[in-house]
Amino acid sequence: MRADRQRLDKWLWFARFAKTRSLAARLIADGFVRVNGQRADAPSKALAVGDVVTVAAQHGTAAVRVVDLGLRRGPAPEARLLYADLSADLSADRLADEAGPR
Template identity: 75%
Template sequence: MREGRQRLDKWLWFARFARTRTLAARLVSDGFVRVNGARSDNPAKALGIGDVVTVAVAHATLAVRVTDLGTRRGPAEEAKGLYEALSEG
């Protein structure tokens, strides 16, 4: 993967949008995730800082701008540092 990019499923897991990386990949492949307005069905899609990710989860649709690429799945406070909320979810 290119420098400054990260797999979409991995970022969703690090940012705590999914409990496991497998569930993050399923969210993407089932069509519940958009990147910069375009539906993505590829969990390996390269994601970069500044991209807008929209996730449709139970009872909410969340739009966030990627502000950092994670290096691990840390506590919730660390995960919140990976994105800036664009919508109230």
């Protein structure tokens, strides 16, 4: 794989969206992960900086933009540096839409 790409399952594990790499692969195989709006079809899907990843898990849905490709599975603060959370932006937009025009 190219140096500017990383396997989706590996990135999900590095970014701590799954406790193990095999659980990350299962999330993908079961259809709970989308990359740039398209359902990810395989754990080996190449992921690049700038891609938008959406993960629908039991505890909630997260939409994030890939900021960096990980080199290892580190502590949670290090993992958060791998992505920018778009879920908060979506929630703010949704609240503004529900409030209506001013």
